[in-house]
Amino acid sequence: MRLIVAGATGFVATEVLRQAINNPAITSLVALARRETACPDNAGENATKFTSAVCEDFGNYSEDVKKQLAGANACIWLIAVTPSKLKTMPFDEVRNICLDYTDYGIATMAPLAAKPFRFMYCSGVNAERDQTKKLWIMHDYGLLRGKAEQNVLDFAAASNGAVEASTAKPGMIAGPNTPWTRAIAKTIISTVVGLPRVEVHEIAAAMISGVVGGFESDTYLNEDLVRVGRKVLESEKSSA
Numbered sequence: 001m002r003l004i005v006a007g008a009t010g011f012v013a014t015e016v017l018r019q020a021i022n023n024p025a026i027t028s029l030v031a032l033a034r035r036e037t038a039c040p041d042n043a044g045e046n047a048t049k050f051t052s053a054v055c056e057d058f059g060n061y062s063e064d065v066k067k068q069l070a071g072a073n074a075c076i077w078l079i080a081v082t083p084s085k086l087k088t089m090p091f092d093e094v095r096n097i098c099l100d101y102t103d104y105g106i107a108t109m110a111p112l113a114a115k116p117f118r119f120m121y122c123s124g125v126n127a128e129r130d131q132t133k134k135l136w137i138m139h140d141y142g143l144l145r146g147k148a149e150q151n152v153l154d155f156a157a158a159s160n161g162a163v164e165a166s167t168a169k170p171g172m173i174a175g176p177n178t179p180w181t182r183a184i185a186k187t188i189i190s191t192v193v194g195l196p197r198v199e200v201h202e203i204a205a206a207m208i209s210g211v212v213g214g215f216e217s218d219t220y221l222n223e224d225l226v227r228v229g230r231k232v233l234e235s236e237k238s239s240a
């Protein structure tokens with residue numbers, strides 16, 4: 001299968017690429033980002049699967065980029081503004097990146113893709129699809145991410161089976177190379193705020209499993225990502 005990883009230079013995307021490059025079911029891996037993406041260090045002879053697609057404007061894909069995306073079977077969408085970066089830009093820009101880019105991305109990829117085209121949107125545990133709700137923390141941001149989730153699911157529902165979609169809703173994402181001071185801070189924040197935790201290798205494995213083998217539901221909550229991710233990783237370990 002041909003897999004697109006959109007937002008390929010980010011923290012989660014780096015792990016997705018690392019796992020996907022050696023997945024035998026994935027025969028072609030397209031890393032879509034604003035700048036050139038390096039092939040994963042562990043690629044070995046599978047480096048020939050890898051393509052870096054540079055898109056300067058996620059609101060206007062060039063014909064060259066479209067050619068690189070053509071024939072894809074699935075996309076893991078990781079383009080977003082994380083909560084830690086909310087205060088670094090105007091909210092209109094946050095909306096453009098989190099919502100408009102997503103809407104345009106799935107609408108652009110779907111006609112170019114193989115059928116069915118599986119689209120996994122990575123959101124967050126506090127994203128709220130019900131736009132009438134009042135959120136006690138990051139109200140506008142939570143509703144924005146929830147609207148993006150719903151738009152993706154609605155697009156798939158209206159596609160007559162051409163697109164299959166699901167959303168990943170992780171809590172605090174931890175990684176093995178996180179500095180110990182930051183790791184402790186994340187643990188404290190997670191405990192105080194009540195955010196569930198998932199390891200980056202678990203969420204990567206769960207999302208890859210979904211786009212390769214089919215989604216078990218249209219929503220993967222944090223506990224689902226942990227469960228599916230651990231199952232996949234344990235299976236790979238036992239068969240190695």
